[in-house]
Amino acid sequence: MKLSTRSSRVVPSPTLSITAKAKAMAAQGIDVIDFSAGEPSQDTPDFIKDAGKAAIQSGFTKYTPVAGTDELRLAIVEKFQRDQGVTYDKSQILVSCGAKHSLYNLFQALIDPGDEVIIPAPYWVSYPDQVLLADGTPVILHTLESKNYAIDPSALEACITSKTKALILNSPSNPSGSIYSRDTLKRVAAIAKKHKVLVISDEIYEKLVFGDPPFLSIVTVDPEVVDQTVVVNGMSKAFAMTGWRIGYAAGPKDLIAAMSKIQGQSTSNPTSIAQKASIAALQGGSAFFEEMVNDLRPKRDLMVKQLNAIPGVTCTTPPGAFYAYPNVSGVLGRRHAKGTISTAADLATYLLEEAHLACVPGEPFGSPSHLRLSYTPTMDTIQRGMERFRSAIQVLS
Numbered sequence: 001m002k003l004s005t006r007s008s009r010v011v012p013s014p015t016l017s018i019t020a021k022a023k024a025m026a027a028q029g030i031d032v033i034d035f036s037a038g039e040p041s042q043d044t045p046d047f048i049k050d051a052g053k054a055a056i057q058s059g060f061t062k063y064t065p066v067a068g069t070d071e072l073r074l075a076i077v078e079k080f081q082r083d084q085g086v087t088y089d090k091s092q093i094l095v096s097c098g099a100k101h102s103l104y105n106l107f108q109a110l111i112d113p114g115d116e117v118i119i120p121a122p123y124w125v126s127y128p129d130q131v132l133l134a135d136g137t138p139v140i141l142h143t144l145e146s147k148n149y150a151i152d153p154s155a156l157e158a159c160i161t162s163k164t165k166a167l168i169l170n171s172p173s174n175p176s177g178s179i180y181s182r183d184t185l186k187r188v189a190a191i192a193k194k195h196k197v198l199v200i201s202d203e204i205y206e207k208l209v210f211g212d213p214p215f216l217s218i219v220t221v222d223p224e225v226v227d228q229t230v231v232v233n234g235m236s237k238a239f240a241m242t243g244w245r246i247g248y249a250a251g252p253k254d255l256i257a258a259m260s261k262i263q264g265q266s267t268s269n270p271t272s273i274a275q276k277a278s279i280a281a282l283q284g285g286s287a288f289f290e291e292m293v294n295d296l297r298p299k300r301d302l303m304v305k306q307l308n309a310i311p312g313v314t315c316t317t318p319p320g321a322f323y324a325y326p327n328v329s330g331v332l333g334r335r336h337a338k339g340t341i342s343t344a345a346d347l348a349t350y351l352l353e354e355a356h357l358a359c360v361p362g363e364p365f366g367s368p369s370h371l372r373l374s375y376t377p378t379m380d381t382i383q384r385g386m387e388r389f390r391s392a393i394q395v396l397s
């Protein structure tokens with residue numbers, strides 16, 4: 001069958017593919033240690049599940065307004081007031097089937113063929129593909145590990161052309177865990193205002209932060225940029241709700257209305273039951289994600305320490321999210337019985353096939369000298385996984 005050129009422009013999500021491969025190996029009885037997942041290991045808290053169950057029991061199982069219920073959108077308005085100090089009108093909020101869907105709607109509503117979207121690297125794998133699906137052109141802005149992946153203002157300005165439509169910020173970042181400082185955000189906001197570029201601020205890891213530096217949203221740092229910013233967030237990471245599929249966007253009313261129109265002709269409303277559960281989550285206080293951060297901190301420290309003990313591997317301590325992002329350039333070029341490890345992808349394949357250790361190579365994140373490892377499994381699993389990693393590297397020539 002002749003498929004659309006649009007469909008051939010994008011690749012399957014590499015993170016989801018590796019997780020699927022690791023799960024398939026585990027299903028064959030192989031003892032795979034999986035550091036590839038992009039989700040918390042915790043179960044969704046009971047108070048959130050209870051709200052979902054109550055929604056089913058009370059018959060809240062029909063269509064809702066396309067953009068989400070008034071009750072949920074008002075809970076999101078309150079969340080932005082409480083956490084970001086920004087007041088949105090309900091008409092500026094769109095609830096979608098996950099933050100990925102929020103971003104999809106956004107690019108479809110914003111981009112005309114040839115429009116450019118600036119994406120700082122390393123970036124979340126789906127940004128370039130979603131821009132391509134909207135017939136846009138991703139423009140990659142490289143950042144330096146030695147500068148904690150901060151955006152260099154002059155490099156950003158050099159990327160801006162007459163076709164630039166938007167700039168994506170993702171802080172805390174997937175994959176690097178880095179967080180933009182107040183100073184970086186101020187400078188970026190000034191450039192966005194000067195060139196009238198829309199800022200897309202993906203804040204899905206907002207609550208998974210270790211305190212230094214603190215998380216700040218660009219809309220908090222510079223209230224003047226609110227009118228040209230879309231903040232994207234969701235329930236998946238902070239509330240361990242990846243399967244419930246609720247994300248949301250807050251931004252200029254006309255853009256949100258266009259996104260809502262697209263959603264109305266594709267998925268309609270997000271699941272009614274998950275919307276009810278999300279209200280409980282947003283109104284449920286901070287205890288759950290504070291516990292999650294307390295659980296993650298020693299895991300992060302253990303993984304980073306063990307990675308740094310492997311010859312050829314270096315790893316900075318990520319201040320947010322739940323990924324370690326070691327630089328493995330010191331391992332590239334080394335050989336094993338079946339060949340040479342020339343790329344991070346070769347290393348990830350070698351680790352999966354020979355050490356039964358699943359992690360994601362840096363190439364699809366736009367940084368080919370790195371691997372991404374989630375430190376969400378148990379301390380014991382991290383310890384065992386790091387031993388496998390070290391042994392697998394030790395036998396290389």
Ligand SMILES: Cc1ncc(COP(=O)(O)O)c(C=O)c1O
Pocket residue numbers: 038097098099100101124170173174202204233234235236242246247
């Ligand atoms: C940076 C980033 N943004 C957005 C998402 C999408 O999250 P969801 O669609 O589950 O809300 C993810 C998921 O991995 C992510 O890492």
